[in-house]
Amino acid sequence: MAGKLGSSSRPLRVAIVGAGPSGFYAAGALLQQKDIHVSIDIFDRLPTPYGLVRYGVAPDHQKIKSVTKVYERTVRDSRVRYFGNVGLGEEISHDELKSHYDQIIYATGASSDKQLGIPGEDLQGSFSATEFVAWYNGHPDFTDRDFDLSVESVAIIGVGNVAMDVTRILAKSIDELAETDIADYALEKLRASRVKHIHVVARRGPAQAKFTNPEIKELGELAEADVIINPADLVLDPASRISLESDRTAARNLETMQALAERGATGKPRQIHFHFLRSPVELCGDTAVKSMRMEVNELHPTDTGYIACDGIGRFETLDVGLVFRSIGYRSVPIPGVAFYDKWGIIPNQKGRVTATHQGEVVPGEYVVGWAKRGPTGVIGTNKPDSVETVNLMLEDVATLTPVADATADPKAIVALLQKRGVDYFNFEDWLKLEAIEDERGRAQGRPRIKFTSEADMLAAIR
Numbered sequence: 377m378a379g380k381l382g383s384s385s386r387p388l389r390v391a392i393v394g395a396g397p398s399g400f401y402a403a404g405a406l407l408q409q410k411d412i413h414v415s416i417d418i419f420d421r422l423p424t425p426y427g428l429v430r431y432g433v434a435p436d437h438q439k440i441k442s443v444t445k446v447y448e449r450t451v452r453d454s455r456v457r458y459f460g461n462v463g464l465g466e467e468i469s470h471d472e473l474k475s476h477y478d479q480i481i482y483a484t485g486a487s488s489d490k491q492l493g494i495p496g497e498d499l500q501g502s503f504s505a506t507e508f509v510a511w512y513n514g515h516p517d518f519t520d521r522d523f524d525l526s527v528e529s530v531a532i533i534g535v536g537n538v539a540m541d542v543t544r545i546l547a548k549s550i551d552e553l554a555e556t557d558i559a560d561y562a563l564e565k566l567r568a569s570r571v572k573h574i575h576v577v578a579r580r581g582p583a584q585a586k587f588t589n590p591e592i593k594e595l596g597e598l599a600e601a602d603v604i605i606n607p608a609d610l611v612l613d614p615a616s617r618i619s620l621e622s623d624r625t626a627a628r629n630l631e632t633m634q635a636l637a638e639r640g641a642t643g644k645p646r647q648i649h650f651h652f653l654r655s656p657v658e659l660c661g662d663t664a665v666k667s668m669r670m671e672v673n674e675l676h677p678t679d680t681g682y683i684a685c686d687g688i689g690r691f692e693t694l695d696v697g698l699v700f701r702s703i704g705y706r707s708v709p710i711p712g713v714a715f716y717d718k719w720g721i722i723p724n725q726k727g728r729v730t731a732t733h734q735g736e737v738v739p740g741e742y743v744v745g746w747a748k749r750g751p752t753g754v755i756g757t758n759k760p761d762s763v764e765t766v767n768l769m770l771e772d773v774a775t776l777t778p779v780a781d782a783t784a785d786p787k788a789i790v791a792l793l794q795k796r797g798v799d800y801f802n803f804e805d806w807l808k809l810e811a812i813e814d815e816r817g818r819a820q821g822r823p824r825i826k827f828t829s830e831a832d833m834l835a836a837i838r
Contacts, residue, residue: 381478381778382412388773389784391477393464395420396427397755398745399483400447401762407453409766412773415786416456421463422516423801423833424809425451427485429755431515434541435556436548438823443755451803457786459793460801461830467798470712476783478776479740479769482713482722482729486705486746492533496659505532505542505702512545514559514828525569527697531668533656534702535578540591542700546574547601547646557823574648575694579655580685581675582609582633583616589628596636601646605637609652615677655687659699668694705751714738722747727765740776742769799834808837
């Protein structure tokens with residue numbers, strides 16, 4: 377070998393699969409440590425970097441997207457390269473990656489969603505919030521989705537931040553949306569929207585809602601939508617009252633909801649209706665959704681302190697023509713990589729990949745972010761999560777079996793991709809594309825106008 381692994385003559389070669397927040401935080405943590413020389417290649421299936429920040433963060437939350445400046449500093453480091461338009465299992469195999477890198481980090485997120493598991497879920501007009509969010513954010517895989525916004529009533533199942541984002545996008549005025557980087561085709565579709573009633577459905581009570589306080593406050597500030605909450609739904613059971621004593625976010629949420637309930641309808645053209653303690657049990661219609669049947673729930677504390685809910689055998693029906701479920705995300709299996717289907721994650725011990733759930737550690741393979749822990753937390757939550765994994769990686773260097781020097785050479789992976797005819801995006805390519813998007817946006821007074829087709833992205837800079 378040219379030198380000791382992790383030395384200046386033989387840096388530790390690390391591949392990061394996925395160019396979203398967790399991947400960039402992992403790269404940043406590797407760069408900040410001082411003991412081991414590293415050489416990092418970041419791969420993403422799409423030409424564009426930043427993952428969830430580009431395709432998941434709502435277009436009217438531009439301040440959150442400014443975190444990409446931190447990621448840009450990371451990838452500008454001479455020890456880091458970016459390979460966009462290179463999918464693991466597509467342009468390059470798992471075995472090939474293993475032969476070129478001493479360590480691999482999977483930062484692939486959670487791109488699929490959980491199912492309701494009720495009759496009628498496959499009817500036309502039933503979608504995951506994942507699809508709608510990716511569609512209005514211009515994700516190339518979702519540009520062909522067709523959401524019928526000619527209906528007057530829509531149901532959103534779930535009360536997390538993603539559910540609030542979907543609610544807000546449906547409820548906002550076109551003037552408000554036209555100042556964002558929402559995909560052009562989505563803006564035009566929403567311009568013709570006839571949606572008047574947006575029903576937000578929660579299986580538990582207001583004290584258990586998972587949205588953050590800024591998200592519920594924003595709904596109360598919309599130009600064209602009132603928030604309608606029945607004050608009686610905000611009267612808490614004893615266990616929920618006790619839970620608020622140790623949960624400041626939930627307590628603030630309740631205060632905000634109480635203020636919105638008191639305000640009620642003010643005559644705005646759209647209304648956002650909250651329905652607590654309701655579980656969808658069936659989507660009804662011949663070929664398309666026409667209504668949703670719900671069972672009324674009641675809460676009860678469990679031995680662990682969790683406040684669960686059970687149906688009481690009373691049912692209600694909502695007339696809706698479009699349903700979005702927002703009840704959680706799941707990771708998608710990667711060819712050649714271990715996967716624990718029950719939890720929808722890559723099985724691991726604090727970031728070290730294991731062959732099975734609670735099985736043996738797979739040497740040299742690691743995981744960060746939602747693929748590691750499930751879809752919890754906000755973007756910043758991924759930073760300590762990635763640091764935890766990187767610390768384990770550094771511990772393992774002394775016992776690693778390095779890959780051959782010939783394949784560890786940074787030129788080797790480039791030669792492989794070129795031989796295969798892979799038209800990969802490097803970071804300079806991305807900066808050119810970003811400059812074009814920004815310029816197109818400036819012409820319309822918007823942050824940017826996104827390319828939403830991979831072919832168009834490639835054509836724009838080639």
